[in-house]
Amino acid sequence: MTELSPRLSALAEAYGVATEFWDWQGRHVQVSAETVGAALAALGVQVADEADVEAALAEVDRRPWTRVLPPVVVTVQGRRPEVPVHVAEGVRFEARVVLEDGHVHEVGTLEGDGRPRATRELDGVTVVRVPLDLGEDLPLGWHTVEVAAGRNVRRMPLVVTPARLELPEVLAEQDSQSWGLMTQLYAMRSDESWGIGDLADLGDAGAWAAGLGADFVLVNPLHAAEPVPPIEPSPYLPTSRRFVNPLYIRVEDVPEVAYLSAAERQLVEWHADDAKRYLDLDLIERDAVWMAKEAALRMIFRQRRSLRRARAFHAFVEREGQGLVDYATWCALSQVHGTWWRSWPEELQDPRGAAVEAFREKNADEVEFHCWLQWILDDQLARVQRDLVDTGMSIGLISDLAVGVHPDGADAWGLGDALARGVTVGAPADQYNQLGQDWSQPPWRPDKLAELGYAPYRDMVRAALRDSGGLRVDHVIGLFRLWWIPQGRKPFEGTYVRYDHEATIGILLLEAHRAGAVVVGEDLGTVEPWVRDYLRDRGVMGTSILWFERDWEGDGGLLEPQEWRELCLATVTTHDLPPTAGYLEGVHVELRHRLGLLDRSLEEEQAADAASRDEVLGDLRRRGLLREGAPVPEQVEALHAFLTRTPAKLLGVSVSDLAGDKRVINQPGTDEEYPNWRVPLAGPEGHAVRLEELFTWRSARRLARTVDQGH
Template identity: 30%
Template sequence: MASSTLDMFMGLKSINPNFVDAWGNPAKVSEENIRNIIGKMGFDAADDSALITHFNEKEKQHWLSPLPPVSVLQKNETYQFEVRLPIDSAADPLIYKITLEDKSEIEQTICATVFPLVATKEISDLEFQCYQVEIAADLPIGYHSLAIYEKDIAEALATMSLIITPSRCYSPEAITQGEKIWGTSVQLYCLKSEANWGIGDFSDLKTLLAKTKENGGDFIGLNPIHALSPSQPDNSSPYSPSSRKWLNILYTDITAVDEFARNKTLQARINSEQFKQELIALRAPEWVDYEGVTALKLTALRELFATLNEGSVKSKKRQAAFNQYVKEKGESLTQQASYDALQFHFLALDANSWGWPVWPEAFQSFQSEASQTWIKENLQEVLFWCYTQWVAELQLQEADKLAKSLGMTLGIYRDLAVGVGISSSEIWANHALYCEHISVGAPPDVLGPLGQSWGLPPIAPEQLQEAAYQPFIELLQSNMSHCGALRIDHVMALLRLWWVPDNASAEKGAYVYYPVEDMLNLLALESVRNECLVIGEDLGTVPDGIDVLLKDAGVYSYKVFFFEQADDGGYISPAHYADQAMATLATHDMPTIKGFWHCEDLHLGRELGLYPKQDVYEGLLRDRLVCKQQILNSLHGHGSLPADYPRDAAFVGMDQTLNFALQVHLAKSTSALLSLQLEDFLEMDKPVNVPGTSNEYRNWQRKLSQNIEPLFENQQIKTLLSDITLARKI
């Protein structure tokens, strides 16, 4: 293949073969790997003429379309966008009609030729010209449309989505005025309580919000609470969801659903001795029993749905509210509900029917005739799954209202995963958006020399733009509801993603770039509209300039203490942390404080086969001792430990004094936000997740070591939280 053809095609598909590796060295993806990626995108990369034909067809479509599908522009006095017209009519005046979100209209008659000529192109023996047209108008932020018309012709010549955005994401006034707040981060399923059914739920979240506020905190940071697959409860990773727009229904507190108060039979069963014993068996273990929890909750939810449909006066009122919810949420909810219903249907027929890729071909998309017929014939079953989403969302909404009533600045802060799994409802319903034979991941780096592939098919940038970014907009709208902040996992995805073909190892991928300025502008628009602060998880390899782009867009950075080291290996002073940031000691992919100090992550990794070479394992232990010594030096240097506390890391174990001192030390940081883990309040050592493992470790299952009710009654923890609150005011 001629390199010029390959370069041309890579430009069309936003593939960049060049990157800087984790060691700071320039690197380039081989032509063979690029061809493989293009092949998995659905093109014959070995056929030079076929690629040229596709390129020319796309270019022809581009020039024959007077307007792009979408223009995303920051609010200003004037707005520029490209208009492409045949040369023989380019000088003709055209009517430009902007229809605002509120349906009001603005019209201007404009001749394109008075504006700068950007480019010309001959297509099918016709010459086209592209002009940079400018319109002066007072447009509000929001989603509008722009159409151009020829005089006296009713049908539009072209239409595009015109999205006007603020320049920055939302920040609460208290934070912009310099207030520094703190909160706790938790995997919601980890919560133990005297009332839940063996898994944390939205009622536990309400308790946690109230107790945190009572002790000086301002928010609860949650793991992604995206919809998983109820039919396969052991597939429990919140970062490989079925849908990022819908909720994990296992977080519903059954006893807090309205229908429960009217279902005397269910109440009697739950109060029976047998059921109480079942709950004890689910609550007691150290690990979440997802199968047991799912079986109990789904049975109860079906009984509650039957109560909704019983026909009483009260149930009719509730049913009207439910029907309105289904209508408002539209096809997206129907897609999710239908997928869950079909999953159970096919699993009943074949225990190996793990997802749509192995269903009968006729059912492998939402839009197929077979799927649509089944949905109509099984409407009540589909409505049941709509109901499970409704009651879950109502409870999340109640938790958010509680946080606001308590005066919490952020309250709930949610987490947006970077993608969905291959067997997800989102891909089943939107095949055209996704590159299904590719997974996103990460190139080789110091911690992962083989790179990473996460099993999450990407959305193609070209498809995203052709859809006027609607999938991304809907994703933001869903995840910014019922919360005060949103953390975006792997925020670099707004700029680029490492694409790995499904027939290749992770190091044989390449970066595919996204329209980052448009994405950030859309993020700002939804952030302001939802009054939702945005935190970008910007760890790992960060390309030059993206940190400035994110900061200018009002996105808060994510600063992990253990990674914040100076060139000499020492840990930076809390006074030197970025203001526009969230500081934290660890993440869900890292060991707890105690686990880090005692090298439990390295010992566990050795047991699980992550460090098969003894010399590598021993080298990591030596490096950890150096880090621990630097931490001790830093804490002593800042007076964060008692003067008589031991100073040699080789002889210091993790105790409560050191654990709590680390947390208070970081609380003194200048970052506007501080997030600490409940696990570290409890001095736990087991991680919730071990990156690089699947079945080797029970990821996403480990619970907290004690119930949340007594946690906040522990005087030592109460003193810690008081010290943290005081340190945040310094």
């Protein structure tokens, strides 16, 4: 490992690249010069030698003085934002804020006269830094600062965000709790599903849960996947986080089905029967299901639309703008050239190039088809949320936002250099993955996000919240810092890169406030202590998993229920663990052993795992929640009953636990070694279970009532 020079360390700090950190065991780790250099290269800074380092440091110092305004300012309502304006000495300029609603907030006329202000000689010109005080009465929203000197006008986005995201009324009351379902939608199938769970199934499951007192349904990311096989099974490795996977469309619910001829209807039924054959298989068959569903949808797409529907479609395309056009164009290009856009002809790798524009014009119908699919999804998602609220849920749908996107997907193509090249996102070593993890996703570039005024990030968050009452942010710590791994290196050879969390969290809260939504941050794993305090103070809920809630700063013992966080989603399990019945039987240990993921013997791991489980179950018996010798189903109920004794505002119940499923949904650290994200919902014996059957089970209703009656 090459040691860092002091000047390279200073450059890394200027760009938010960590040169040291403390690992999960509390050990101090020094990052190598090679890793730091690779991270800087991904930020557009080449440092082959010390001369490069000195030149880059000089540019960091010089750059702000070359700009009249910074790229963007994100502030908090009630705070007095001060914007540095750089003008030539003696230049008079006018400043104002154009509010989002068009009203103008005048700042006044100022002069760069050098009075106790910082100055700098730049290319023979004396530049003055004038602090522009915008006041403290600016409303929430996306505004624009304008600075005019003569005919020259410079503009800068100004984002005013809430200091705190307040809870909805149902949760704001003291000692209030709400519970809801957590589900992998693709796995939750009904007799009417085309081989995979869809939005109609989501609505039906929510209506059933609402009848038992549930207030929300938290669903896995519904982000868009590839439009052609092979389709990536992981909902956490999408092609786009802004758009939705057409696999989740319920074909029969598209209004234009009404205009099909008898022969066309028969063809749709034939495609449906073909897809439903896959309901009887042990694994989800996305590729085959999509081939059947796509054929039916293309037939429906060609039907006439009423004037009302045609205008609604046009309004949707206008609202989504260039982002939708780029996504649909990538889908159309993928039909011809495959989904790995970096293998396309070079002229098609630039979404703003003439070749892409020519392709779009020539294939306008195909581009429109993919826009239409997103419109149908938007309509069906909105209907699900309306129906959930109408059935009595106070929150309704809680969407899930993945950490990143596929490196060869639509976002990676359409967003250009807003995403870093040459590095991937992952996680450092921890107690569960001691070699670290590489998620193969390109990270946001913090500098480019700022230059773009955070517009791509805002559009993504806004889309995720549009038809939801809440948003779960996977790996919310990534809004503060992300683990960047240089290509070709092992996961543990990465380093952290910091983001402007005041901006990323602030924009998230602004969009959630406007949507009237709650925000849940998945804050598990290696987390700096102050981060959880910051999220709590700004109204972002955390995530608490029963098995991991211990006094980590003390003796490591189990937390008393009253010591749990109030502002959190509390659950017994998560998608990276087996369903609770499987966890209680240790299936995860056996699976990790079979896959070679253990760093100690099977016997040692089983003993440690059993001791941890026995400690929890013993605590339940001590509290009178569990009788001695109780079978696994009663243990599952007791674990959920314990959650109701905590102050947690939200309680989540996995649909897999309702079914008594035991199979692992996702085994971290694996790819093809295990069928991650392809396991359908099953019962205790491993046989597939349909929603209609699950709704009749007394055991499912009993578990739901356990959390409902507990509070």
